[in-house]
Amino acid sequence: MTIPALTVTHLSRLFNVSAPWLNRVIERKPKAYLRAVDDISFSVPSGGCLSLVGESGCGKSTVARLVTGLYTPTNGQMQFANGKNGKPLAAQMIFQDPYASLNPRWRVFDIIAEPLRELKLRETDAEITERVGELLTTVGLAPRDGRKFPHEFSGGQRQRISIARALATEPEFLVCDEPTSALDVSVQAQILNLMRRLQDEMGLTYLFISHDMSVVRHMSDQIAVMYLGRIVEQAATEVLFANPKHPYTQLLLETIPNVTDPKRDREVQSGEVPSPMKPPSGCTFHPRCPQADARCAAERPEMQAYSDGSRVACHRVAETMAALAVPLVGERRLSA
Amino acid sequence: MTQTPMLDVRALRVEFPGRHGTVTALADISLTIQPGEILGVVGESGAGKSMTGLAVLGLLEPPGHVAGGEVWLNGRRIDTLSDHDMEKVRGREIGAIFQDPLTSLNPLFSVGKQLIETIRLHLPLNRTEARQRAIDLLAEVGIPGPETRVDHFPHQFSGGMRQRVVIALALAARPKLIIADEPTTALDVSIQAQITSLLRRLCKDNGTAVMLVTHDMGVIAETADRVAVMYAGRLVEIGPVADVIARPSHPYTRGLMGSIPTLGARVPRLQQIDGAMPRLDAIPQGCAFNPRCPQVMPRCRTERPHLHPSGSGQSACFLNQPAQESAA
Numbered sequence: 001m002t003i004p005a006l007t008v009t010h011l012s013r014l015f016n017v018s019a020p021w022l023n024r025v026i027e028r029k030p031k032a033y034l035r036a037v038d039d040i041s042f043s044v045p046s047g048g049c050l051s052l053v054g055e056s057g058c059g060k061s062t063v064a065r066l067v068t069g070l071y072t073p074t075n076g077q078m079q080f081a082n083g084k085n086g087k088p089l090a091a092q093m094i095f096q097d098p099y100a101s102l103n104p105r106w107r108v109f110d111i112i113a114e115p116l117r118e119l120k121l122r123e124t125d126a127e128i129t130e131r132v133g134e135l136l137t138t139v140g141l142a143p144r145d146g147r148k149f150p151h152e153f154s155g156g157q158r159q160r161i162s163i164a165r166a167l168a169t170e171p172e173f174l175v176c177d178e179p180t181s182a183l184d185v186s187v188q189a190q191i192l193n194l195m196r197r198l199q200d201e202m203g204l205t206y207l208f209i210s211h212d213m214s215v216v217r218h219m220s221d222q223i224a225v226m227y228l229g230r231i232v233e234q235a236a237t238e239v240l241f242a243n244p245k246h247p248y249t250q251l252l253l254e255t256i257p258n259v260t261d262p263k264r265d266r267e268v269q270s271g272e273v274p275s276p277m278k279p280p281s282g283c284t285f286h287p288r289c290p291q292a293d294a295r296c297a298a299e300r301p302e303m304q305a306y307s308d309g310s311r312v313a314c315h316r317v318a319e320t321m322a323a324l325a326v327p328l329v330g331e332r333r334l335s336a
Numbered sequence: 337m338t339q340t341p342m343l344d345v346r347a348l349r350v351e352f353p354g355r356h357g358t359v360t361a362l363a364d365i366s367l368t369i370q371p372g373e374i375l376g377v378v379g380e381s382g383a384g385k386s387m388t389g390l391a392v393l394g395l396l397e398p399p400g401h402v403a404g405g406e407v408w409l410n411g412r413r414i415d416t417l418s419d420h421d422m423e424k425v426r427g428r429e430i431g432a433i434f435q436d437p438l439t440s441l442n443p444l445f446s447v448g449k450q451l452i453e454t455i456r457l458h459l460p461l462n463r464t465e466a467r468q469r470a471i472d473l474l475a476e477v478g479i480p481g482p483e484t485r486v487d488h489f490p491h492q493f494s495g496g497m498r499q500r501v502v503i504a505l506a507l508a509a510r511p512k513l514i515i516a517d518e519p520t521t522a523l524d525v526s527i528q529a530q531i532t533s534l535l536r537r538l539c540k541d542n543g544t545a546v547m548l549v550t551h552d553m554g555v556i557a558e559t560a561d562r563v564a565v566m567y568a569g570r571l572v573e574i575g576p577v578a579d580v581i582a583r584p585s586h587p588y589t590r591g592l593m594g595s596i597p598t599l600g601a602r603v604p605r606l607q608q609i610d611g612a613m614p615r616l617d618a619i620p621q622g623c624a625f626n627p628r629c630p631q632v633m634p635r636c637r638t639e640r641p642h643l644h645p646s647g648s649g650q651s652a653c654f655l656n657q658p659a660q661e662s663a664a
Contacts, residue, residue, distance in 0.1 A: 186591060262557040
């Protein structure tokens with residue numbers, strides 16, 4: 001095992017979604033909190049790619065924003081390993097919507113030069129010009145494209161500009177929040193290939209957020225599946241796809257449309273994601289779970305590590321594994 | 337064809353006149369859908385797939401208009417009908433499902449009221465019968481507790497349930513053709529699977545023809561019987577879905593299939609099509625795909641290929657045409 005680039009332990013984030021003070025007093029409403037991220041722990045291997053997957057509202061983007069410091073955590077710690085220069089790794093973020101994340105009134109040159117100027121990474125204008133040209137070339141654009149405005153570019157090219165901007169500060173850790181979900185498939189392939197190439201050339205570590213299982217499978221070494229603010233299963237990509245253990249992971253894999261092997265004659269009855277405002281008791285997945293029993297409704301399952309390197313939070317999996325006498329590796333291993 | 341197709345589009349052309357000349361949004365679109373068949377229409381944004389659906393529905397935004405070709409619905413020509421007559425066709429004979437289930441429903445009225453209004457507009461039923469029919473429709477699309485849910489408002493439904501209500505609305509008058517424009521794009525995958533299997537079941541049970549417009553090849557693979565691939569306002573390939581996926585004959589379709597990350601074998605690098613689709617006001621001469629095509633020939637730059645039988649389907653590429661076989 002390589003040293004983790006980022007270790008997250010017992011991370012939680014609550015949002016205050018209470019009614020205004022006057023309404024609470026008059027209508028006697030209690031304060032309300034939304035538990036967007038609920039006690040999650042994971043680590044991202046250095047030079048690797050960990051993906052967080054889940055459906056909308058499961059808290060994956062909140063994790064991205066916590067990791068980059070755009071939100072402060074309510075509880076828990078995040079520890080970045082030291083980078084090449086001995087300081088903690090520099091992290092940068094690529095956002096989902098390339099139309100909203102670039103200032104339409106700035107030229108591309110200024111968009112990419114801003115972090116260089118802000119952090120004083122280059123002294124003179126000539127050095128800045130050279131560096132911006134270099135970054136544009138790295139992401140497959142031409143230095144003269146710097147004179148244009150964002151609206152002159154297509155969605156895929158704009159996402160290249162966002163990547164160039166993120167790379168400007170020479171980060172070693174990139175948080176990518178759905179970087180391709182606003183793009184067409186042929187353009188998505190260009191961006192995914194670019195990201196893989198950059199990873200190989202620069203030794204970048206990715207925390208990749210996506211709802212698309214096939215993209216995640218293509219990009220990542222490790223996958224963590226989230227459901228209603230919790231990680232329900234984490235495993236190496238091949239292990240997870242070959243042998244999904246948690247019923248929710250199985251449901252996710254079952255329902256992805258597959259081009260090469262379509263499952264046409266199925267009748268799916270899988271229910272819907274409950275509101276994160278009122279998460280179900282015990283295991284939050286139990287109302288949709290085909291294997292749920294009374295224990296699942298009452299008791300929250302803890303993360304258990306298994307011998308194939310996967311970690312699963314499910315009573316059924318734990319019981320089955322115990323029956324098969326598969327030795328527990330223990331949760332403590334991760335923090336050690 | 338032995339049977340009259342439910343929808344028969346012949347050489348459809350849609351133009352948008354503008355200040356800087358006329359933009360041709362669709363050119364030479366010919367396709368048919370049989371009763372009980374699901375035709376998938378796939379393409380990237382701006383390929384004209386939604387435009388095709390809107391042209392059939394007669395809902396093109398002015399100044400866009402049908403500039404050529406014919407649209408036949410069940411043996412009757414509908415593109416020449418007056419607005420007044422077309423209003424009767426929409427809803428009664430062609431149902432429509434759009435992408436965003438929230439904007440397709442009026443937030444101020446209960447779903448029952450909206451369903452009853454639609455039902456009574458098209459069918460000669462009284463209020464009580466129409467209400468019963470609304471409840472039956474909600475049950476048919478799989479909404480639990482339809483007797484109480486019928487009086488709920490759109491905001492009380494989740495995204496997937498709302499899309500079911502929209503489908504119930506489209507089905508209200510038992511149309512023969514449903515045009516579903518990205519019906520699952522706004523939904524999560526596990527909900528998407530529920531909606532596509534619902535569409536398939538309804539299509540099979542009622543013999544409804546469906547035009548399923550989507551950018552997601554996976555949805556097409558799991559739902560459609562035949563697929564039409566569009567590029568820059570033109571059809572490049574049309575054929576049975578399994579054949580188009582397994583043996584795409586047009587270079588664009590091949591590139592498109594190669595660029596989709598699959599759940600099967602893991603590849604180090606995805607195949608990519610370099611460049612981007614041309615803007616509709618700057619479509620290159622000859623084949624619209626020629627600047628991005630890995631197998632481009634001199635002929636492709638001057639002459640436009642037309643749909644031609646190829647394998648079990650049709651494709652618009654000189655590579656697959658007999659005249660080229662001798663040259664190859």
